[in-house]
Amino acid sequence: MDKTIASKRVAEVELSKTVRVPGVPENYGDPDVDQNFGGGATVPQPGGNTKTTISGNSNTKVKDVDGRPLPYGPEDILMHEFTGHVFRRIIGEGNGDAIDEENEAREEMNLPLREFESNPPHPR
Numbered sequence: 001m002d003k004t005i006a007s008k009r010v011a012e013v014e015l016s017k018t019v020r021v022p023g024v025p026e027n028y029g030d031p032d033v034d035q036n037f038g039g040g041a042t043v044p045q046p047g048g049n050t051k052t053t054i055s056g057n058s059n060t061k062v063k064d065v066d067g068r069p070l071p072y073g074p075e076d077i078l079m080h081e082f083t084g085h086v087f088r089r090i091i092g093e094g095n096g097d098a099i100d101e102e103n104e105a106r107e108e109m110n111l112p113l114r115e116f117e118s119n120p121p122h123p124r
Ligand SMILES: [Zn+2]
Pocket: 080, 081, 084, 085, 098, 121, 122
């Protein structure tokens, strides 16, 4: 965490229904945050910066480790994006196992753990 705090890279957050992906022509149409990314996406930006986009909606498809529906609001989505994607990227360590990283934070906060997903965007 010290390296993350010391990083000069910028982690930007926006609220939007779609995600702009650098390098993808605009006429392709920007992907929908809810339909394509479960309510949140973190996209690498030039210079090692990151941009996280959340829709502000809940994700109703997330399950806990016992397979039960896990209440998963925009605050959970934002926590996932930061613990699972932003922190590693801004120190140049790429993507780790985002759900494992999220679950470490959930454990510290005594929140139910999130189930691993075998489908993209989180294959192990
Ligand atoms: Zn993720």
